[in-house]
Amino acid sequence: MNRGSSLSSSRRIPPNQEETIAAISTPFGESGIGIVRISGSSAESIARKLFKPKKDQSYFISHHFHYGEILDLRSGNPVDEVLIVLMKSPKTYTKEDIVEIHCHGGYFILQKVLELVLKEGARMAQPGEFTRRAFLNGRIDLTRAEAVIDLIRAKNQTSLEIANQQLRGYLYSEMAELKARLIEHLALIEAHIDFPEEEIEPIAFGELKGDLDRMNHQLEGWIYSYEEGRLFREGISCAIVGKTNVGKSSLLNVLLKEERAIVTPIPGTTRDVIEEVLNIYGIPVRLMDTAGLRRPADSIEQEGVRRAKERAADSDFIVLMLDGSRELDADDLGIFEEIKGKKRVVVLNKNDLPLKITIEEVKRSFPEDPIISISALKKEGIDDLKQTIYTSLVHREVRATPEHLIVANIRHRTALAQAWENLSNAMKGLEQGTSLEFIAFEIRSALDALGEMVGETTTEEVLDRIFDQFCIGK
Ligand SMILES: Nc1nc2c(ncn2[C@@H]2O[C@H](COP(=O)(O)OP(=O)(O)OP(=O)(O)O)[C@@H](O)[C@H]2O)c(=O)[nH]1
Numbered sequence: 001m002n003r004g005s006s007l008s009s010s011r012r013i014p015p016n017q018e019e020t021i022a023a024i025s026t027p028f029g030e031s032g033i034g035i036v037r038i039s040g041s042s043a044e045s046i047a048r049k050l051f052k053p054k055k056d057q058s059y060f061i062s063h064h065f066h067y068g069e070i071l072d073l074r075s076g077n078p079v080d081e082v083l084i085v086l087m088k089s090p091k092t093y094t095k096e097d098i099v100e101i102h103c104h105g106g107y108f109i110l111q112k113v114l115e116l117v118l119k120e121g122a123r124m125a126q127p128g129e130f131t132r133r134a135f136l137n138g139r140i141d142l143t144r145a146e147a148v149i150d151l152i153r154a155k156n157q158t159s160l161e162i163a164n165q166q167l168r169g170y171l172y173s174e175m176a177e178l179k180a181r182l183i184e185h186l187a188l189i190e191a192h193i194d195f196p197e198e199e200i201e202p203i204a205f206g207e208l209k210g211d212l213d214r215m216n217h218q219l220e221g222w223i224y225s226y227e228e229g230r231l232f233r234e235g236i237s238c239a240i241v242g243k244t245n246v247g248k249s250s251l252l253n254v255l256l257k258e259e260r261a262i263v264t265p266i267p268g269t270t271r272d273v274i275e276e277v278l279n280i281y282g283i284p285v286r287l288m289d290t291a292g293l294r295r296p297a298d299s300i301e302q303e304g305v306r307r308a309k310e311r312a313a314d315s316d317f318i319v320l321m322l323d324g325s326r327e328l329d330a331d332d333l334g335i336f337e338e339i340k341g342k343k344r345v346v347v348l349n350k351n352d353l354p355l356k357i358t359i360e361e362v363k364r365s366f367p368e369d370p371i372i373s374i375s376a377l378k379k380e381g382i383d384d385l386k387q388t389i390y391t392s393l394v395h396r397e398v399r400a401t402p403e404h405l406i407v408a409n410i411r412h413r414t415a416l417a418q419a420w421e422n423l424s425n426a427m428k429g430l431e432q433g434t435s436l437e438f439i440a441f442e443i444r445s446a447l448d449a450l451g452e453m454v455g456e457t458t459t460e461e462v463l464d465r466i467f468d469q470f471c472i473g474k
């Protein structure tokens with residue numbers, strides 16, 4: 001694999017690929033089983049030395065479990081009763097010979113077995129080194145290696161699905177297709193640079209520009225999807241704001257399905273900010289109930305109102321709550337001013353009572369925003385509100401799984417943005433009739449960016465940064 005080299009003084013020496021590596025691959029602590037994993041050319045011979053099969057069997061069948069004991073060679077004593085599996089190269093995680101020793105899951109046992117393995121010539125694996133070898137040996141590209149960490153770290157259904165999509169090579173194959181098209185264009189352009197007089201296929205500039213344009217549209221979609229990917233991974237903050245007694249705390253409780261905040265008919269009940277995390281169709285939402293905004297009655301309320309305003313200003317999203325059973329008043333209008341320019345949804349609460357405000361009236365003040373009528377008391381309209389929040393954030397209907405490609409990694413986004421910029425420059429060049437050398441340069445730079453993304457031209461430093469995030473044994 002042609003990986004570019006960038007030597008900087010702070011760079012570490014890359015791990016030696018020739019050595020056989022070993023690590024405990026399961027978490028520390030007591031468990032039913034624990035696994036010591038070995039990868040490399042000596043894996044089999046180490047296993048043969050330490051393992052005594054129960055059946056009189058002098059060979060391992062690849063990819064089959066064998067039952068027996070691990071022996072301490074110095075004392076001849078058994079250390080643990082184990083299942084062992086040898087997976088012969090190349091159909092393994094690292095494409096090298098791999099041995100997994102499934103021991104009882106005790107920290108001391110696992111340490112002991114690992115020690116014996118190291119004594120026989122393996123060395124301790126670095127964090128992520130098994131996956132790094134899978135990448136270096138060409139079994140997976142870099143985006144799939146990164147998906148392994150995302151998968152391990154996934155905290156909700158959607159981030160799990162995005163990681164799986166990437167692990168299945170969806171992102172990689174899209175990049176491969178894009179690169180193949182660019183290489184074809186580049187080859188033709190370079191042929192014209194090298195042999196301008198020769199009888200070669202003429203460049204159809206219009207078609208070339210059309211194709212670059214289509215590619216840039218694809219890139220734009222993926223770049224945009226990053227925001228969506230981040231939304232599902234990191235979530236948003238959302239403040240419920242409104243004047244006193246409109247039902248903010250009641251809404252928080254209904255959404256959380258528990259009596260988290262105090263609800264009373266007395267205006268000014270909530271003083272401090274109450275914060276809880278809610279999952280809205282896969283998006284983690286940090287929901288904040290705040291003090292009702294009005295002219296404060298005392299210094300405690302005054303501080304509550306100050307905090308409410310601060311949270312409203314800082315949050316990514318606002319649920320503006322109105323009490324449908326009372327007419328709009330100066331307090332409401334004051335809040336309209338507070339939340340100007342914020343992404344929001346307007347909730348008209350208490351629709352179980354005779355209404356004094358109509359949706360049309362609210363629309364006059366918020367022509368662009370979704371308006372939802374609910375009853376927090378009767379728990380009506382709540383799903384509608386959740387769907388509306390989702391749609392406002394994701395700009396599409398609620399779906400169980402993202403069916404289009406989602407780019408959730410900042411490194412990928414940066415590479416895609418670089419390629420987009422190069423192709424935009426190439427298109428501008430074509431319009432202005434600049435030299436073919438210039439067009440070729442921009443296309444080559446776009447190819448480099450995409451190549452770096454999948455790991456074809458990635459520096460050791462970037463690889464270190466990626467694999468350092470892994471745990472030891474993965
Ligand atoms: N009829 C009716 N009453 C409601 C509804 N939602 C809330 N209430 C009542 O309105 C009163 C105020 O509710 P809260 O949830 O405490 O209102 P709040 O906006 O948090 O009030 P502050 O904390 O004082 O700002 C309580 O008596 C609730 O039971 C509703 O949908 N319908």
Ligand SMILES: [Mg+2]
Binds near residue numbers: 248290292
């Ligand atoms: Mg309240």
